[in-house]
Amino acid sequence: MSTIAAFYGGKSILITGATGFLGKVLMEKLFRTSPDLKVIYVLVRPKAGQTLQQRVFQILDSKLFEKVKEVCPNVHEKIRAIYADLNQNDFAISKEDMQELLSCTNIIFHCAATVCFGNPQRNIPIHAVQLNVTATQQLLLMASQMPKLEAFIHISTAYSNCNLKHIDEVIYPCPVEPKKIIDSLEWLDDAIIDEITPKLIRDWPNIYTYTKALGEMVVQQESRNLNIAIIRPSIVGATWQEPFPGWVDNINGPNGIIIATGKGFLRAIKATPMAVADVIPVDTVVNLMLAVGWYTAVHRPKSTLVYHITSGNINPCNWHKMGVQVLATFEKIPFERPFRRPNANFTTNSFTSQYWNAVSHRAPAIIYDCYLRLTGRKPRMTKLMNRLLRTVSMLEYFINRSWEWSTYNTEMLMSELSPEDQRVFNFDVRQLNWLEYIENYVLGVKKYLLKEDMAGIPEAKQRLKRLRNIHYLFNTALFLIAWRLLIARSQMARNVWFFIVSFCYKFLSYFRASSTLKV
Ligand SMILES: CCCCCCCCCCCCCCCCCCCCCC(=O)SCCNC(=O)CCNC(=O)[C@H](O)C(C)(C)COP(=O)(O)OP(=O)(O)OC[C@H]1O[C@@H](n2cnc3c(N)ncnc32)[C@H](O)[C@@H]1OP(=O)(O)O
Ligand SMILES: NC(=O)C1=CN([C@@H]2O[C@H](COP(=O)(O)OP(=O)(O)OC[C@H]3O[C@@H](n4cnc5c(N)ncnc54)[C@H](OP(=O)(O)O)[C@@H]3O)[C@@H](O)[C@H]2O)C=CC1
Structure with a gap:
């Protein structure tokens, strides 16, 4: 039996961010490998007209949890949704719930965060500080009042120190104290906040990334006597193996780009082809989280250990390889109703990138909107395209650089695991076959994010053929118009044209004469 799986048996586990991408996979693995755990407390807020229970039950009833229901049929009884808004004082948790959490929790996995890169129009600086910094501070305070707490696992990001090139598994100090930032945001005017943010x-x-760095500093400063560990994953991608390959559920990071490329909206991107694409499968991250939870509780390291979970250092893939494989998969498994044929041009040059944006992105969007207007429909493509290009521009920083993350602690942990634990909680991505992984990833985006049926593939292929013919026709027409205009204006172009025509005529005459002779 796995030592780690046994460790979680009978435990009460508190998870923040359980409704998020990482949180769902964490719950699934916990229930599947330790069905005898006591309870999982999840801090949830109502959303989109759904109550807490409805939100949680919807997750439990999803395909992701199919295997869980076999090994843990009473899963619904083992999960306790607690109303909480991490932006509020004491998370707006009721007194009774708070009492239960304080007296029963054994392990905390703190995953909740806003992963939004920032939108000045939405007061994001305050929101991000509240959630990524203040909420972490509050949770640590809560944790310090939990007599049965054995480990507090904080999820950060490998990019929390992306202003450095080489990143060690240590907590780096931020230039401004988190406390000062939290205090000043309380009384500063929104306009001033926007001004000082840069x-x-x-x-x-x-x-x-900045607030995640502040969050780590808070963890260090407020750790008291707690057993704490910090986990820093790089770009978290679809599942590699568990519970099945290719599962994804949001459009962050690569997912949105894969959709936009597969649907033919995005055909070029400012990216360094040879830069490392440091994607790490979500199930690998979750396996490390559970191993770290066990190690921190049982071995109680003297200081807060930081664990990097990245792929570039041991099994690197680059954006070029990723782009080629994504396109190859679209050939086999296209997305339904693409706007244009998928293509992927990488450029590092700003001018070329702007050219592609104008010609390959904005112009087709404008043409399509004209068509919508002419057919009495509401234009929408330009707006969509602008939004997409804005998102892509926010990701550019990460696809034009490579980082080196040291992984001493992660390797140390791996060596501490029994062979059985290394198998059940595998976080060694040396065995990851990128081509296979990317193909499953794209397939997962199609099935689980876009909810497209595989039966629609022949029709999608037909549509791609039609789009290719339209593309050739359009280019030929464009060429002929340009040529006609050039001929009308330039003697030289006319001379070249007559030369080509007479050459073709002579060649054809010679060919016809020689074939007549043979007969
Ligand atoms: C041709 C090339 C082909 C290539 C071939 C393919 C090869 C594969 C290549 C792959 C290269 C990938 C590189 C990844 C690098 C990641 C680095 C991560 C590093 C750190 C990792 C982390 O540690 S953490 C996870 C990362 N964190 C995000 O990735 C958040 C992004 N995001 C936002 O920062 C906010 O979202 C933002 C946009 C401000 C709007 O913010 P906002 O407040 O204005 O508005 P909302 O968020 O409410 O969204 C408003 C509307 O934008 C829609 N939308 C939101 N995101 C969208 C999205 N990604 N793509 C499309 N559409 C999106 C949404 O669906 C809404 O649409 P609608 O209104 O119709 O519902
Ligand atoms: N995805 C990635 O590529 C990476 C993620 N990480 C880190 O991993 C962690 C999880 O990320 P991921 O799962 O992708 O993120 P998601 O955006 O998918 O999930 C965020 C979670 O936080 C919850 N949350 C947000 N605001 C509140 C609030 N006010 N009160 C209560 N809950 C709230 C969300 O709840 P709700 O459903 O109600 O919105 C959701 O459950 C984060 O700490 C992130 O920084 C690190 C590296 C890469």
């Missing part, structure tokens, strides 16, 4: 975040590319 000065505060300095060489961090966005408010997300």
